[in-house]
Amino acid sequence: MGVTKTDLFTDQQNELAKIAKVFAHPARIAILEYLIQANSCINGDLVQELGLAQATISQHLRELKEIGLIKGSIEGVSVNYCIDPIRWAEVQNLFQDLFSGFPKISGCC
Amino acid sequence: MGVTKTDLFTDQQNELAKIAKVFAHPARIAILEYLIQANSCINGDLVQELGLAQATISQHLRELKEIGLIKGSIEGVSVNYCIDPIRWAEVQNLFQDLFSGFPKISGCC
DNA sequence: TTATTACATCGCAATATTACGATAAATTGG
DNA sequence: CCAATTTATCGTAATATTGCGATGTAATAA
Numbered sequence: 001m002g003v004t005k006t007d008l009f010t011d012q013q014n015e016l017a018k019i020a021k022v023f024a025h026p027a028r029i030a031i032l033e034y035l036i037q038a039n040s041c042i043n044g045d046l047v048q049e050l051g052l053a054q055a056t057i058s059q060h061l062r063e064l065k066e067i068g069l070i071k072g073s074i075e076g077v078s079v080n081y082c083i084d085p086i087r088w089a090e091v092q093n094l095f096q097d098l099f100s101g102f103p104k105i106s107g108c109c
Numbered sequence: 110m111g112v113t114k115t116d117l118f119t120d121q122q123n124e125l126a127k128i129a130k131v132f133a134h135p136a137r138i139a140i141l142e143y144l145i146q147a148n149s150c151i152n153g154d155l156v157q158e159l160g161l162a163q164a165t166i167s168q169h170l171r172e173l174k175e176i177g178l179i180k181g182s183i184e185g186v187s188v189n190y191c192i193d194p195i196r197w198a199e200v201q202n203l204f205q206d207l208f209s210g211f212p213k214i215s216g217c218c
Numbered sequence: 219t220t221a222t223t224a225c226a227t228c229g230c231a232a233t234a235t236t237a238c239g240a241t242a243a244a245t246t247g248g
Numbered sequence: 249c250c251a252a253t254t255t256a257t258c259g260t261a262a263t264a265t266t267g268c269g270a271t272g273t274a275a276t277a278a
Contacts, residue, residue, distance in 0.1 A: 001237045002263030008160050009135035017138050023129035025266085026118035029207070032120070036210045044225065051117050053268050058226055060266095077275050078224050083211055098138070099201040100172040101145045102192055111266045112234030134236085153255065162238050167256060169236095186245045186254050 016094055022067050027052060028060050035070065035083050043078045067091075125203055129218050131176050136161060144179065144192050152187045176200075 006014050030050055031075060046057045061081060064070045068087040072079045115123050131137060139159055143151070155166045174177045177196040181188045181189060 002234095002261080004134065004136075004236065004264095005161070006135060009139055013135040013138045013142070017133055017135040020129050020132035021265095024126055024133045025113065026115060026126040026184070027113075027266095029122045029126050029129075030118055032207070033166075033210070040214075044152040052114065054225075055227080055269075056267050059268095062226080072225095074225095076224090077222090079226095085211070085213060085272085088208070088211055095204050095208070098141070099144070099197070102194070102197055103148075104194060104198065108153065111264090112233080113266065114235095130235095138237095163255075164239075164257080165237050168238095171256080182257095183245090183255095186252095188255065 016098065017093055019067055019094065022063050022069065025060065027056075030070070031057075031060060031064065032083070035081065043075075043080055044070075054109055128176055128200055128203065131172050131178065136165075136174055138170060140166075140173065140194070141178070144190065147152065152184075152189055156175065 004017075009017075027050060031046055034046060034049060044054060044057055044061075046052075046061075047054050050057065052060075060074070061070070065072060065081075068084055068098065070081050071084050072081045074080075111116070113126075118126075119168070131145050136159060140155055143155060143158060148161065153163060153166055154176075155161075155170075156163050161169075172188075174181060177193055178200065179190050181190045183189075
């Protein structure tokens with residue numbers, strides 16, 4: 001039926017899955033990487049950089065914005081996007097918590 | 110058109126996105142968390158635990174297996190699944206690399 | 219005001235994902 | 249051998265995602 005049964009899972013599980021979904025597209029990874037290196041935040045010249053249509057980039061930016069990973073501020077006729085350091089650290093910790101839950105020394109497999 | 114233009118991105122970006130996609134469903138998060146705490150690996154009594162149909166769980170397990178995050182070994186009539194520690198650490202590092210690329214002290218936003 | 223620039227949103231077509239019943243395959247117990 | 253058990257796979261319906269052209273909106277420039 002194509003619809004995830006979120007009611008079967010905890011809020012944390014749903015939240016982490018939702019965040020992971022935003023990372024689950026190479027264009028959004030590329031946007032984040034670009035924002036990391038161009039610390040001075042940029043706008044839709046990601047269109048030039050990535051080779052996707054303007055509408056498509058805008059859509060990816062919105063998804064990144066919706067989970068709070070980036071912020072946009074109007075700068076004249078254009079919009080400056082940048083990573084939100086607070087949220088970035090939060091998301092990092094969510095993944096970290098999952099990964100560190102598994103003890104490296106484990107003779108299971 | 111619903112098809113990701115992977116040729117526009119680097120192998121690393123595509124790889125990380127593909128891995129993130131596996132984390133992008135609460136059932137798969139739940140399976141991983143269950144495997145973490147039930148260090149002794151288990152099989153499809155995840156059906157009982159999660160409340161999804163057997164076929165659905167099997168499908169999720171396959172996706173986790175396809176990126177190497179878990180391994181299954183035949184144990185009589187059933188299959189024991191467990192986390193692959195090597196791959197787990199690899200994936201952890203991939204995310205870690207992305208997250209640590211952004212300096213926490215950054216007066217951008 | 220009008221034109222230009224930059225971005226967001228709408229609407230659609232192509233494709234992917236999710237969930238599950240039905241069925242197949244493989245193993246154990248008799 | 250046959251039945252029972254467990255898991256995998258197939259097929260399909262419902263829904264979600266991806267990409268983009270077209271259009272809307274807002275700000276600046278002339």
